[in-house]
Amino acid sequence: MKASSSFVFTTGTIGYPLLFVLLIWIVFWVEVRFHVSLNSFGVMPREWVGLRGILFSPFIHGDIKHLFNNTIPLFILSLALFYFYRPVSWKVLLIGMLSTGLLTWLIGRPANHIGASGIIYLLAAFLFFKGIFSKHYRLVALSMIVVFVYGGLVWYVTPIDPEISWEGHLSGLISGLALAFIFRKDVAKPPKFEWEKPDYEEENDPFMRHFDENGNFIENLPEETEDPEYHYIYKPDDKN
Incomplete structure (x- = not known):
């Protein structure tokens, strides 16, 4: 994170x-x-x-x-x-x-x-x-x-x-x-956070089957997997 x-x-x-x-x-x-x-x-x-x-x-x-x-x-x-x-x-x-x-x-x-x-x-x-x-x-x-x-x-x-x-x-x-x-446009902005899915590319990866095309979690993970492991990523504003 x-x-x-x-x-x-x-x-x-x-x-x-x-x-x-x-x-x-x-x-x-x-x-x-x-x-x-x-x-x-x-x-x-x-x-x-x-x-x-x-x-x-x-x-x-x-x-x-x-x-x-x-x-x-x-x-x-x-x-x-x-x-x-x-x-x-x-x-x-x-x-x-x-x-x-x-x-x-x-x-x-x-x-x-x-x-x-x-x-x-x-x-x-x-x-x-x-x-x-x-x-x-x-x-x-x-x-x-x-x-x-x-x-x-x-x-x-x-x-x-x-x-x-x-x-x-x-x-x-x-x-x-x-x-x-x-300087009306130069405003300090609070940080922006976005949830993003992990970077898995393999089509047959069982972990990826639990996300839809938009990265939304759609069902429970297998028993052997305890955490969907979403990453909490800071996205700085390019204008700042």
């Missing part, structure tokens, strides 16, 4: 999300330990020097509360991304980070935009809309969980708090929706 699953929990599935979280904590520790501020590396809209924030701003946080509020959702949502959408996970993360930062640079108010919350909105939007587009019950359930747990995030894509970069949140939401549409 051979079996395999499209939903494989690999080292990278949990390792990469842990690495992301570890990196933002290390950056914050460096700032505190050496009394330096990296806030100037944030996204500063429509300033050429502010373009560097597209790469650096997700790793920079203003204080411990800001960092802690981003840590848990970043880990959970990136874990879900690498678990359910491993083939496109890096594309979603890297393209999404660039597009989120670029949109923030284009539409943001004159300020310094820092933090990983734009990535969180990117991941939440991608997981939600990708689950809906896929019409796969497990992924739709994941989408509902995302909405239930992080549904309150929707309010922060509007300017309800002047200290919060709602432009970054909105950019992440738009990027996640766009990527879910672009």
Whole structure:
């Protein structure tokens, strides 16, 4: 019997999300330990020097509360991304980070935009809309969980708090929706199993006389045979 699953929990599935979280904590520790501020590396809209924030701003946080509020959702949502959408996970993360930062640079108010919350909105939007587009019950359930747990995030894509970069949140939401549409056909599928008869070719084989032309078992086996010996064979989808 051979079996395999499209939903494989690999080292990278949990390792990469842990690495992301570890990196933002290390950056914050460096700032505190050496009394330096990296806030100037944030996204500063429509300033050429502010373009560097597209790469650096997700790793920079203003204080411990800001960092802690981003840590848990970043880990959970990136874990879900690498678990359910491993083939496109890096594309979603890297393209999404660039597009989120670029949109923030284009539409943001004159300020310094820092933090990983734009990535969180990117991941939440991608997981939600990708689950809906896929019409796969497990992924739709994941989408509902995302909405239930992080549904309150929707309010922060509007300017309800002047200290919060709602432009970054909105950019992440738009990027996640766009990527879910672009990768709507790349869906992780559960394994398919088929029963198949053994590979017997001899016409007079007494074992084969107990199967019809479609491989269906049609009568009891002889006393000397205890098991029809069907084989449980994993059939991977060629499109995956």
